[in-house]
Every structure is written in C-alpha cells, then in structure tokens.
Amino acid sequence: MKLILRTIATVFAVVMVPALTHAETKSPNVLIVMADDCTYNDLPMYGGQNAKTPNLDRLAKEGMTFDRAFLAEAICQPCRAELYSGLYPMRNGCNWNHSASRGDIESMPQHISRAGYRVGLAGKVHVSPDSAFPFEKVDGCDKNCVRNPTREMELDSIREFMARDEDQPFCLVVALVEPHVPWVMGDASAYPPRKLKLPPNIGDTPETRSAFGRYLAEITYMDDQFGQIVRELNAVGKSEDTLVLFTSEQGSQFPGNKWTNYNTGVHTGLIVKWPGVVKPGTRTDALVQYADVLPTLMDVVGAKSQTDTFDGSTFASVLRGESDAHREYAYGTHNNVPEGPSYPIRSITDGRYHYIRNLKNENLYIEKHLMGIKGRGELNNKYWQTWVFQSFEQPEILRLIQRYQLRPSEELYDLTNDPYEMTNLIDDASLAGVREELGQELDRWMESQGDPGAAQDTTESLRAAKRGEHRFGVGTDR
Template sequence: MVLLASSPQSSPRRLVSMHFALRTIAIACLLFAFQLFPIGMEASADTPRPNVLIVMADDCTYNDLPMYGGENAKTPHLEELANQGLTFDRAFLAEAICQPCRAELYSGLYPMRNGCNWNHSASRGDIESMPQHLSRHGYRVGLAGKVHVSPRSAFPFEVVDGCDKNCVRNPTRPMQLDSIREFMDRDDAQPFCLVVALVEPHVPWVMGDASAYPPGKLKLPPNIGDTPETRSAFGRYLAEITYMDGQFGQIMSELDAVGKTDETMVLFTSEQGSQFPGNKWTNYNTGVHTGLIVKWPGVVAAGTRTDALVQYADVLPTLMDIAGAEPRPEAFDGSSFAGVLRGESDAHREYAYGTHNNVPEGPPYPIRSITDGRYHYIRNLQNENLYIEKHLMGIKGKGELNNKYWQTWVYQSFEQPEVLRLIQRYQLRPEQELYDLASDPYEMNNLIEDSSLTGVRQELSEELDRWMKSQGDPGSEQDTVETHRAAKNGEHRFGI
C-alpha cells in the first residue's frame, strides 16, 4: 500500500481531499475487517480458526485399540489418523458411564457441577454447553447420532441426521451421510463444530464380521476371564470396533469430498471402557481412561504422542481457546490444552478426577478416584456392599442385551482359580486401592499397603478430598435412589 504524504507546496484544498481519501480508505478497511470478524468473533494471529469434527465411539476400551497396545482389533482408519495426528496417552473422563461422560465433554464441567452424576438422569437446566459457547464465536454446532444428554435447554445442538441414535438397536441402522455432508459443506464463510456420536461397539455386539476374529486366536486382556463364551463375546465386540472404524473412515472421506480436510481439526475419542467386568461402570483405568487422537493439519505434528494429562472437561475450553475466546476460568472446570496441540508444552493438568454412582445401574456403590497420570488412587465409599451391575451380571427377558459370559465365569470359578479371583476383584473391593499405571495398566496388583508409596497415597487422598469439597460432593449421599430421582426432575440436591 502506498502512503500519500503532503508537501509544503500542497494547497489547502488538496490537503482536505487527501485527508478525506485517507479517512475513506480507513473506514473501508474497518468495514472489511468487521465483515471478516463480526463482533463476538476473534481472529487468531497465528492460524485461522479450524472447523472441528469430533467423532466418538461408544463403550470402546482404549487399550483394545492398536495405537494403545491392543493386539486384536483391526482399525486401519484410526491408525491412519494416529499417523497424521497426536495421540494422548493419558486422557481420562470423570465417569465411565455414557450420559455423565458426554455431559462432561459437552459442558467442560465435572459431573457434580453440570449435574449429571448418574446414567439416565439429567444435567442442571441452567448450565451452558458447546452449542451456546461456540455459537457466540461464530460456529455452527451440530450433533449426529447418539445424544444421551438432557435437558435440551442445556444442550441445544443442531440435530444432524444420518447416524443411529439408539445404541441398543439390533441391528444398527446403516449410516447415511447426506445430512452430515450438508452440515459440513453448508457455509464456507462460517466454521462448524460437528459431533458424530457413533453407537459401536456398545452392546448388542451384532455388527461387523465376527468371523474375522476366531475365538481361539484371540489374546484376552488379563482382567477378563478365559471361557469359551467370553472369547466368543470378545470376538463380536472386536468386530464392532472394526465396524466403527469403517464408519470413521466414511466420515473422513466425506470431509475430504467437501474439500475441508486441511481446515478441519479432527478429534476422535473412544469414550469409556467396554461392557466387560472392570471396564465400564467402574473407576478402573480400563473404565475412565479414554483414547484421544487429534489431527490438526499444519498445527499438530503428525505421528506424535504426548504424556500430557488431560480430561474430558478440558476439551470445550480448548475449543474456545482455538476459537479465539478470552479465557474464562470461572465458566469451566477444565482448561485449554491448545498449547499441547501446538507443541508448545509437554504437560497440562496435574490430576484427573473420577467418580461413580451405581444407581440406577444397580444397588448403591459410590466410588471416587484420582490419578496423576502414573499412580491411580481409588476410594470405594461403601465397600462393605457387594458390587452388582445389573446389565453385565443379570438377565432381563430373553437376554438380548445381556452377554452370558458372566454366568460361565461363575460356573468355572471352582475349576479356574484365576477366574474366581476376577469375580472377587469385581464384586469384593477394598476400601482403598492404589495402582502404578506405568507397569500395571490393567490394575491387577493393589499397592495400597506398599510402604514406599505412603507419600503418593497421602498426596492423592488429600487432593481427592479437596476436589470433592470444591465440587460440593457429599460422597455416599449422591448414590441413592432419592438423589437420582431428584436430579431427573431437575431438583439436584447437592453441588455448587
């Protein structure tokens, strides 16, 4: 741009004309800037704001995936994503149950603060979530597939068709990509945030090609009892993982077809653990540890991994940071890990927190936990109770949604002592548990009595107490029929 300067010989009329021209140019520039960045939208000095595509699996144990050491599942599309992005080795969610973990992800608030502390309940009606927060910064925010959060006032996603919303349908409806494509391609001038919440590998395990996983050739994890029925069920579960991987590949192909691959951040997460004992509905590592892979072309280094400790509550603050929003620590329990994505930091949070309330999935069995990324401390608040999870251990009607391998564990418990130990581990838990996740990711060796770890135990226990108090968590009183019923009615009894 050439700047015009006046000289001593310039006439007054010429000077006025020049000033008028310069003022006109300045106003035009301002108007152009406001067109690009309307009020409430900020531009990044370094990189443009990306579109955001979040793809969720449903009940997929993180270390059944190959990029986390899984030795069975075939997931070529997710492995390609890992090769193109950043894999988080220490990502957690607060509660290993479908509705609470999604409410945490979408709100940036822990279960106590957003109000959803049980399955089949409700968050507080006055909270805000991803749609409200991101729309203020110019994003279109939609959700395709399984919703499983409420009330609508707190989670007003634009509903996008194309994916089955019913996680227990048999069979799952085929994915239709027209609406997903339309949402991604609708407006080149406005960024989008789209959550695609798939329903595999949630039970019933009926999708995919189970013949690709012959039961006799499978390598079972050490926290799963080895019986023929268990092997058969595990093979069907693995087939659903591969089916889910194929769906992910289709979604990525659509993103490429609309020409937005290079300007879109893709975030995949495996959600909580699978419906095998010790995974979903527990605070064990294979329950609350989630797979998390992020691809951000031009920003995230391809084929990298990080030990940075992150939690579902951190995702929305991260997206807000990337959108250019001013930090609002009071609005979220989590905080942005955008610095980790950009390669500016190798660390994020100091602790990740966990909670479990068993009602209405079974009788009360409240649990709280905390990890620093290596050590995992678990407190069973009513360990005098027998742990029961009705979906996994019981049968309703003809049992279409129940896998009967548990009954084979019980039958074999006399002849197979290792299976008996797994039953006892699942149902008879000590008051406190402590595990070294680096050497024991399946948490088979409780170190709570190890005197060399007294300092670790005390530090984690005290921090867990502090966190519970900060959240207004009364502990056992949360895990009652009365408290659950009150939450469903929008009359939450506890919390801040």
C-alpha cells in the same frame, strides 16, 4: 560464516512462520467423532493386540495421540455431559446414567456458537435437558445404541452440514453407537475366538471369547464408519482447515471396564489431527480430561470465556507443541444407581499412580446389565454365568470375580507397570507418600465440587436430579 548461517536461519524462519500463523489464525472447523463403550487399550495405537482399525491408525499417524486422557465417570450420559459442558459431574449435575444435568448450565452449542460457529450433533445424544445442550440435530447416524441391528449410516446430512456455508465454520459431533452392546455389527468371523489374546482382566471361557470377538468386530465396524466420515470431510474440501478429534469414550461392557473407576473404565483414547499445527505422528504424556476439551476448543476457535466458566482448562499449548504437560491430576467418580445397588466410588490419578476409594465397600458390587438377565437377555452379558460356573476349576476366574464384586476400601495402582490394575499397592510402605498426597487431593476436589460422597448415590438423589432439583453440588453462577 556465522553471519551467513544466522542469515539463512532468519530467512528460513520468516518463510516458515506465515504457514503456521495462517493455520492458527484462520478459525478451523471442528469434527469430533466418538465411539461408544470402546476400551482404550483394545485399540492398536494403545497396545491392543486384536482389533483392526486402519482408519484410526492413519489418524494417529497424521495427528497426536494422548496417552493419559481420562473422563470423570465411565458411564455414557455423565461422560458426555462432561465432554460437552467442560464441567465435572457434580457441577454440571449429571452424576448417574439416565438422569439430567442442571438446567442452568451452558454447553458446547452456546459457547462455540458465540464465536460464529454452527454447532451440530449427529448420532447418539444421551444428554439432557435440551435447553442445556441445544445442538443442531444432524441426521445420518443411529441414535439408539441398543438397536439390533444398528441402522446403516447415511452421510447426506453430515455432508450438507459440513459444506453448507463456506463463510461460517462448523463444529460437528458425530456420536457413533459402536461398539456398545449388542455386539451384532461387523464381521465376527475376522476374529476367531481361539486366536484372540484376552486382556488379563477378562476371564477365559469359550463364551467370553465369542463375545470378545463380536465386540472386536464392532470396533472394526466403527473404524470403517470413521473412515467414511473423514472421506466426506475430504470430499467437501474441508480436511486441511478442520481439527479432527477422535475419542473412544469409556471402557467396554466387560467386568472392570465400564461402570467402574478402574483404568480400563475411565481412561479414554484421544487422538487429535490439526493440519499445520499438530505435528503428525506424535504422542504426548500430558494428562488431560474430558472437562478440558471444551475449553481447548474455545481457545482454538478464538472464543472468550471467564476463567471460572469451566472445571477444565485448555490444552491447546500441547497441540501446538509448546508444552508437554497439562494438568496435575485427573479425577473420577461413580454412582451405581440406577445400574445396580448403591456403590459410590471416587478416584484420582497423577498419570502414573491411580488411587481409588470405595465409599461403601462393605456392599457387594452388582451391575445389573453385566450380571443379570432380563427378557431374552440380548443386552446382558451371558458369559458372566460361565465365569461363575468355572470359578471352582479356574482359580484365576474366581480372583477376577472377587476383584469385581469384593473391593477394599482403598486401592492404589501403578498405571505405568500395571495398566490393567491387577496388583493393589495400597499397603506398599514405599508408596505411603503417594497414597497420602492423592487422598488429600481427592478430599479437596470433592469438597470443592460440593460432593457429599455416598449420599449422592441414592435413588432419592437421582429422582431429584430428573426433576431438576439437584440435592448437592456447587451452583453454576453466570
């Protein structure tokens, strides 16, 4: 009987292996879809209680959802430069918004094209210089994240790029501009303000509820765009041999999300579907970072690279179900110039605990778009003034203002039990060992990156970077 069972098992294994082997040995196409300023846990698959995202829900059922995915800097340009280069902000050179990476780095277009791929980008670009990010430009999506209203998506160019050559695989990034402010797209009436469940890090005023509803409408609008793109992939017959990766980018433009190192800023949503390889409907606690995505794609497409080419490393073994772990730590950085006065921050997480160091906490934290008004204020968050007005009558709002503007030199949070980071555990004696371990590793990482800390968060450093004369950081010898 045992011999019969062994024989059946052997035959079953022989039958099953070729299908998996074919899926992995055939170079898959790669489709990356990015949202813009979407807080990860506002999405239903991460516990969001408001937003309706049927297309992303379907992707999660068909793929793998990463519960511990992070980016290094919760600002549009730095996080994109990290994603496309596989290098942290110090090493690729983009440490601030509206700045520039080093001219001598290489990114996704150069690396992936060496494996015979066409590499294109549709939508928002927001990386520079062009020589470091030479994507083929694909039309169809609005490139301007602050246009009011957003231009309607046209899929002809995206379809043409995906279907152009049956013998040459493609890698396409579609960088959408929702739900970036201004929150004007989608059907806000689907989110009545009084029925919304606000996260604990957002003050409860009528104006805030109205803004949050408009933001949620843009999430649903973005979800519909994602669905349209996937339907085009199906229409050209490429769905079964394409790895689809969705990421929510950084947190939204609410206090404590974007422009901060808090969990709702640097934690990103990440879902991967890879037919025949990724087991549908799975979740993983593997700790990954944006710098790991390009090395992973290099592994997936069979491209060769030196071990020191990237700061990140491949997590393809997690996708294949061969491992449930990846990196030990994910790192974070923030330079506030030019979004406001200098307020440098560095951080680190092991997936459970999150240690944040505010390098100039004696300063008052200010973010000009969120707290100020310019012109008609279409891109500014006018609800902030209602927080200030209500701070006397609503002590909980005063605490949120203080949390945002007056920060201690060190913070420590338990992300498992406190994902919104409302309780600072830095003085908890039982976590002294955690604080020491994370602090020492953060010091090591900063030194390895050539990060001077506060000296980087200056107008002088930003202007030097724009001239291609980066003041600090290790080089990228190739």
